[in-house]
Amino acid sequence: MQTVYERCCGIDVHKKLIVACFRNGKKAELRKFETLTCNIKELGSWLLENNCQMVAMESTGAYWKPIYNILELLNLDVIVVNAHHMKSVPGRKTDVKDAEWIAELLQHGLLKASYIPNREQRELREIVRYRKSLIEERSRELNRLEKTLEGANIKLSSFVSSLTGVSSRKLIEQALVGEVNQENIGDLIHISMQSKKPELLKAMDGVFSLIQKQLVKAILDHIDDMTRRIKDLDDIIDNQMKGYEYAIKKIDEMSGIGKRSAEVIVSEIGIDMNRFPSAAHISSWSGLCPGNNESAGKRKSGKTNKGNKHLKSILIQCAKAAQKDKESFFHAQYQRLVVRRGANRATVAVAHSMLIAIYHMLKDNVPFKDLGSDYYTKFNTEKKANYYLKKLQELGMSFPVSMAT
Numbered sequence: 001m002q003t004v005y006e007r008c009c010g011i012d013v014h015k016k017l018i019v020a021c022f023r024n025g026k027k028a029e030l031r032k033f034e035t036l037t038c039n040i041k042e043l044g045s046w047l048l049e050n051n052c053q054m055v056a057m058e059s060t061g062a063y064w065k066p067i068y069n070i071l072e073l074l075n076l077d078v079i080v081v082n083a084h085h086m087k088s089v090p091g092r093k094t095d096v097k098d099a100e101w102i103a104e105l106l107q108h109g110l111l112k113a114s115y116i117p118n119r120e121q122r123e124l125r126e127i128v129r130y131r132k133s134l135i136e137e138r139s140r141e142l143n144r145l146e147k148t149l150e151g152a153n154i155k156l157s158s159f160v161s162s163l164t165g166v167s168s169r170k171l172i173e174q175a176l177v178g179e180v181n182q183e184n185i186g187d188l189i190h191i192s193m194q195s196k197k198p199e200l201l202k203a204m205d206g207v208f209s210l211i212q213k214q215l216v217k218a219i220l221d222h223i224d225d226m227t228r229r230i231k232d233l234d235d236i237i238d239n240q241m242k243g244y245e246y247a248i249k250k251i252d253e254m255s256g257i258g259k260r261s262a263e264v265i266v267s268e269i270g271i272d273m274n275r276f277p278s279a280a281h282i283s284s285w286s287g288l289c290p291g292n293n294e295s296a297g298k299r300k301s302g303k304t305n306k307g308n309k310h311l312k313s314i315l316i317q318c319a320k321a322a323q324k325d326k327e328s329f330f331h332a333q334y335q336r337l338v339v340r341r342g343a344n345r346a347t348v349a350v351a352h353s354m355l356i357a358i359y360h361m362l363k364d365n366v367p368f369k370d371l372g373s374d375y376y377t378k379f380n381t382e383k384k385a386n387y388y389l390k391k392l393q394e395l396g397m398s399f400p401v402s403m404a405t
Helices: 037-049 064-073 095-107 119-151 166-177 191-203 210-252 259-269 279-286 309-322 329-341 343-364 381-394
Strands: 007-013 018-024 027-033 054-059 078-080
Touching (some): 007 095, 018 095, 027 095, 037 064, 064 119, 119 210, 119 259, 166 210, 210 259, 210 343, 259 309, 279 309, 329 343
Parallel strands (some): 007 054
Antiparallel strands (some): 007 018, 018 027
């Protein structure tokens, strides 16, 4: 086979151990290092001394990050490869043989590099993902609060849209220190909720045990703490996103996408679309395009691959919002597919279209242009008209001969 790199290194990364195999032509040298910073620097010095042309590493979880960061600072060319793309052959399942196999595949150019953004974007991506995890945890705490209130026979969630509202919070806090009655309820709820007084009084007529009160107080304190932390993260992200404002504004123009969603999208894909050769590549990387599964001329299950779960989930959420805008192309696309493909597949198709639009907007520096809800009606209009006329005739309606033909 053709040799692409004369001097290269394959690294198998674990939590406490790094196994490196350096190949110089047909000669291979194996070394083991610990994962402390000083040991990683020692690994980098060894590679620099041997004029290593390329380094490839395969890792589970986030253990590759400190190694990548240090080797990147040493100006070594490094790629991270997907273990799924280089499954070991039988008899090669040891750390040493894994490193040898990675080095051999790399030397002959048989490894495909994973997309690793620059350090600034990696750090931005981490904080955006952390904000998302906090928001999800706060939602779980709200569900716990509702379950605890139900256990105390307080049915507040049946009459208010949110338990985090100002009026809801005052009612809950009053129930913890005393009772909600006809005399004080007027001061606890907003003027717009005054008409709900009788229902709210009945809803708050529960029995709090001492343990339940302590639990509700703990949950409320946790919710307040996470709300404060999310606000702090929002401020940090706003400061870090100043260099991406034009891209966020472009993406925000799309139906179904808000500022926070645009920030998540930008943090995941960046603004340099040259990393992806085409819209098909970024769609495959995100896990939104149909899979390839065809045999003997028959198309089998084409379910999507795993891809980038963070990007995929936010685009699915945006697609669900976009398909509700009846004046947009995404609504027309969803309605066209939902009948024969189902709601979930139709939503994924809308998310796929949104990602393709974002790709071209950032790559070609063009604004978003909605194709309109009547996009599909512009094709084969005569054929469609005849189809609907026949359907009406089947229902017993008659038309002039000139119209029916």
